[in-house]
Amino acid sequence: MIDLVQPLLNGERRALARMLTALENERPGYETALAALYPHTGRAWIVGITGAPGTGKSSLVSALAKAYRARGQTVAILAVDPTSPFTGGAILGDRIRMRDLAGDAGVFIRSMATRGSLGGLARATRDAIRVMDAAGFDRVLVETVGAGQSEIDIVRAAYTTIVIEAPGLGDDVQAIKAGILEIADVLAVNKADLSGADNTVRGLRAMLELGHPASRTELLQHHGQLMSVEPSANGHNAPLWMPPIVRTVATNGQGVDELLDAIEQHREHVLSAGLVELERAHIEIEIYERLRETLLLRFLQALPGDTLADMLRRVQAREIDPRGAVSELMGLVGNQAIG
Amino acid sequence: MSKQAVRVLIAKPGLDGHDRGAKVIARALRDAGMEVIYTGLRQTPEMIAEAALQEDVDVVGLSILSGAHMALVPRVRELMDANGLRDVALLVGGIIPDDDIVTLKAMGVSGVFGPGTSTEDIVKHIRALQSGQGA
Structure with missing residues (x-):
């Protein structure tokens, strides 16, 4: 290798x-x-694109890539689709919507199956992004699987996260539920030529004004726009970012330049407000995850023979409760596992 | 646990718009545990060879019902070879006259599957290719 x-x-x-x-x-x-x-990594700007199935993620990614190319930047695309939990196979169909990018040496598209991982990305996605970054692409666009309400791994991998909505997908209570909307740095209302787009935009704006930390002061100033506010009380010096809402029609390119501008504005914002901190947070999460995985593996290896199977049986027989089982197992292996 | 997955590109070169066959195959391969990159209709040989390279597939399957196979298939093979994908197997499905099958195979097509082929045969063919190349 x-x-x-x-x-x-x-x-x-x-x-x-x-x-x-x-x-x-x-x-x-x-x-x-x-x-x-x-x-050799750390040079590309990583943009995550997520949203419910059918909102137009692939089409919008394709349109964004074209717009970046028009501005002279190279683009790598990582498109994640789900693996069948029953057969282990997958149909990766995101390229269907990316025909327009064929034949351009400044674009590289790779489809990736989740291979059993939940959270909207594959296990290998983070490393794949790094490899594309090292290969010298200016922007890496990561399209998640069609996401519902908790597939939010993308925020741990991307610097700018776009959440795509489309008209007709739910009432405004959907919009104030916790989860996917909270991770948006930029909101795109795609299929904005369909009726109901105004309602979708209004619902999202209301949600942002209600719930977003940047909104409290923002409401006094300009509406729905990128703005800077006074440093907040929690010791953060960075100005807060209010996610803009951009209307797009991916299939005819309408609004795509505005969406790209919004991404680039967010990039400027992050660069001035502390990419260092954002990246450190990503790294910290990754190190924790990898540690957890490694420690678990070592622990299981250190367990003698069929201790675990035996313990599972005892828990099922109500001889011991799951928490008690864990502390007994910990007592059995203890510090050797970490040593 | 095995981390390997066979990757297959399914493409429809040329101008005919009948992709039901390609979709049936894509689904059958998925159900056989393969990762299928489906590119959709009206692909040029250039697009197919480039997608095969980017996706680093083990197998490329072309579905052609238009009768243009003698123009399209050799071109795809040629471009794949030029991209360094000599080891990537090329399969063709569709309506292909017997005489052409012989010629196509001589050009480096590993299998030709006409109407009535069971999807199981195609899965078996790909598995055999993999075990031949494997390890």
Whole structure:
């Protein structure tokens, strides 16, 4: 795998494609190659695109990529689709909507199956983004699986998250539920040519004005616009960002430039307000996750024989409760697991 | 646990708009545990070869009902080879006369599947290719 590193850094597309497969399949040596690529990351701006199935994510990603190309920037797209939990297979159909990008050497599209991971991304997505970043693309657009209300892993991977809504998908109580709307840095109301788009925009705006931390002062100033406010009381010096709502029609390009402007404004905002902190938060989460995984694996390896199966049986037989089982297991292995 | 998944690109080159067959195949391969990248209608050979490269697939399957296979298939093979995808198998499905099948196979098409083929045969063919190349 390490032999892919130099060609990949030189921009060879085949090397990039093969590296992506290697990390997805966890082929021997992929970790060393990733480690060698890591110093070359941190240059691309990572944009996440999420939203319910059928809101037009793929079409909008395609339109955004075209608009970025018109501005002279190179774009890598990572499109995630779900793996069947029954067969392990997947149909990855996002390229259907991305025909317009064919033949452009400044665009690289890769489809990725979730392979059992929940949360809207695949396990390998984070590493795949890094590899695309190291390959020198200016923007990496990550399209999540069609997301409902809690597939929000994307915020831990992207710097700017776009949530796409479309008319007719739910009442305004949907909009104030916790979850996916809270992660938006930019809201796009796609299919804005359909009737009901005004209602969708109004519902989203009401939700933002009700619930968004930036809204309290913002309401006194300008409506729904990017704004700076006084440093808040919790010690944060960064001005707050009010997610703009952009109307788009992905199929004819309407509003796409405005959406791109909104992304770039958010980028400027993050760069001035503290990308360092955002990135540190991402890294912290990733380290915790990887630690948790590694420790669990070691712990299970340290458990003698069929201790675990035996414990499961005892819990099911009501001889011990699940919490008691865990503390007994911890007592059995204790510190050796970490050692 | 196995992390390998066979990746297959299913594409419809040329101008005919009948993609039911391609969708049936895509679904059958999915049900056989493969990852199927479905590109949709009216793909040029250039688009197909480029998608095969970006997606790093093991197999490319073309569905052609228009009769233009003798123009389209060799071009796809040629572009794939030029992209360094000599090892990627090429399968063709559709209405292909017997004489053409022989010619296509000589050009580096690993399998041709006409009307009435069971999807199981295609799955078996791909599995056999994989175990041949495997390890």
